[in-house]
Amino acid sequence: MAFKKRRIFDMRLVQSQQLQRKPSEHHKSNSKNSIEKTSKQWRIYHFREIRIWFMDSLRNFCQTTSLHGFSYITRPDISRNERCFWLGVVIAAIISAISLVLTSWYSNRETPTVTVIESSHFPTWNIPFPAVTICNFNRVSKTKALMLMEHMRLPPNVTKGELQELFNLTLFPTGRTVNNSSLEIYDRILRLNNITLTELMNRLSPDCLDMISRCIWKGIKTRCESLFQRIVTIQGICCSFNFFATMTNNFPVKIAYQVPKRPYRVTGCGYTTGLSVLLDPMVADYYGTFFSGFGFRLLIHDAYNFPDENSETKVVTSTRESFVRINPASTYATKDIRQMDLRWRNCLFGSERKLDGLKRYSFINCMFECRMKMTFKRCGCLPAYLINNGTIKICGVLDMNCMLQTKRFFSRALANLDTPYSIVRNTENFPCDCLPDCESNQYGSESTMGRLDASYSRNKMANRQDFSNHTDSILVHVFYSDLMSTRYRMEIFQNWLSSLASFGGLLGLILGFSIVSAFEFVYFLTFRPIFNYINRERD
Known part of the structure; x- marks a missing residue:
C-alpha cells in the first residue's frame, strides 16, 4: 500500500x-x-x-x-x-x-565501395564493340610530299632540302629541338604559300581509302568510307572505326545519314562476325616513320575514349594475316553508388562532368583534357594533333620547340610533374582531379599472326585479284573471342x-x-x- x-x-x-x-535597516545584511x-x-x-x-x-x-x-x-x-x-x-x-x-x-569509410564479379556469363552482345583505330607506320606520303614540293614556292636562298626538313616537322618527333633560325625559314615558306602547319600535315598524311582496300563488317562487304573516318591522334592522322568520342565526325556529307548514332554491336563470336580489313602499307610511298618496318598500329579502345597510350595496341606487319581476339569485360554501378556522396564513392559517371570537345567523361578523356590545358598554358596554343573546339589557337611553326617539349606530358603518369618514381608512388590524390570511371568497358585482346598467301586462301577478301598489285598487303580480323564475358558490379561496401x-x-x-x-x-x-x-x- x-x-x-x-x-x-x-x-x-x-x-x-x-x-x-519588511525587515529593518539594521537587519537587512543578516537577512541577505x-x-x-x-x-x-x-x-x-x-x-x-x-x-x-x-x-x-x-x-x-x-x-x-x-x-x-x-x-x-x-x-x-x-x-x-x-x-x-x-x-x-x-x-x-x-x-x-x-x-x-x-x-x-x-x-567502412576507408573502403566505401567494392567491386565484385557479378557474372562470368554476361552476353557480349550487351557490350558495344570497341573502336579500332589504324595508324600507318608511315606518317608522310612520299607521293604527296614530292608533288607538293614541286608546286611550293621558296623564298630566296632557301633550298629544297630545307623544305624537306619542314615536311619532317609534321612528324612531331620528341627529344629534339630545332634552331630558331630554321623555324623562321620554315615559317616564311608556309606564309609565302599561304599554308598553315595543320594544312601541311593534312596534305602530307596518307589517305584512309588508300591504306584500307577492302572492309567486311559482320560478314558483309561494306564500303570502307562508311566505316572508317579520318581522325587526328598523338600518333598522327589515323583511320578509326566505331569512333564516337568527339562531338562531330569526319565522314563525307553524302553518307552522314548512314552513320549510326551509337557504337556498333555484334551478336556472335569469331572472325566472321567482326571486322575484317585488307590493309595496304604502301611500301613504295614511305617517307617518314619511327618504325623499322612496314605495317600498322592497331589501337583498340572504348568507342567514347580518345585513343592514346592507354589503348590496347597491336602491331601488324606486311605479308601477314592477323587475328585479334577481344575478351571484353563490363563494369556497372548500382543505384546506391549514384546516390552516394562523391567524396566517398570516389568515381564519376559519364554524364557527371563535361569535357571540352568530348562527348562523355572518362578517366582517360579527363587526363587527355588536363594535358591539353597544360600544353595550352605553357605554349599559348594547341598542337594540330589535339582536339580543338575551334576557339583555341593552333600552334604554328614558331611554336614547334614548345610543342616538342610538352609532348612528353602525354606519356607520363603525372602529366604536370617530371618526377621520379618514389614521388609518383606516394601520390595520394588522383592527378588533375580526374576520378576513375564508375562504369566502363574494358577490351583485353590477344593476337595471332601467320604468313598471308593468297594462293592458299579461300577468304572472299584474300583473292588473287586483290593481291595482284599489292604483294605487301595485310589482312586483319578483329572480333570477340567468346559469346560470354565477365561482368563486374560496383556497390557500397556496407549499406545501412x-x-x-x-x-x-x-x-x-x-x-x-x-x-x-x-x-x-x-x-x-x-x-x-x-x-x-x-x-x-x-x-
Missing part, C-alpha cells in the same frame, strides 16, 4: 515568506546572508535528490536489464569485491565494444542494413545488446521517473 507523503518543510514557502517581510545560505542549502538538497534518483534508476536498470554482467554489479548476495570485479568486466566490455564498432566504421547487422553483431557478441536494451535504458532514465511522479501525485 502506497502512503501519501506529507510535506513538512517547504523551502520555497520559507523563501517567499522571508522576502515578503540567511537567504544566500538558504538558497545554497536548497541547491545542495536538489543535487542530492537528483543523485539519489539517478542511482536508484541505475540500480533498477542493472537489476532488470538483459545486458550481460550488469546484474552482478548490484546483487546484494555477493561481496563487494565481486561486485567491483564485475564492474571492471562490464567497463572493459563496453570499451571493447565501442572500439570494435569504431574500427568497423572507419574501415549491413552496417546495422555488423554493429548489432559486435554489440550483441560482447554485451548482449539489442534494440530492446536501448529502449530499456531510455525507459529507466525518462519514462519511468515520469510515471512514478504521476502515480505519486495521484496518491
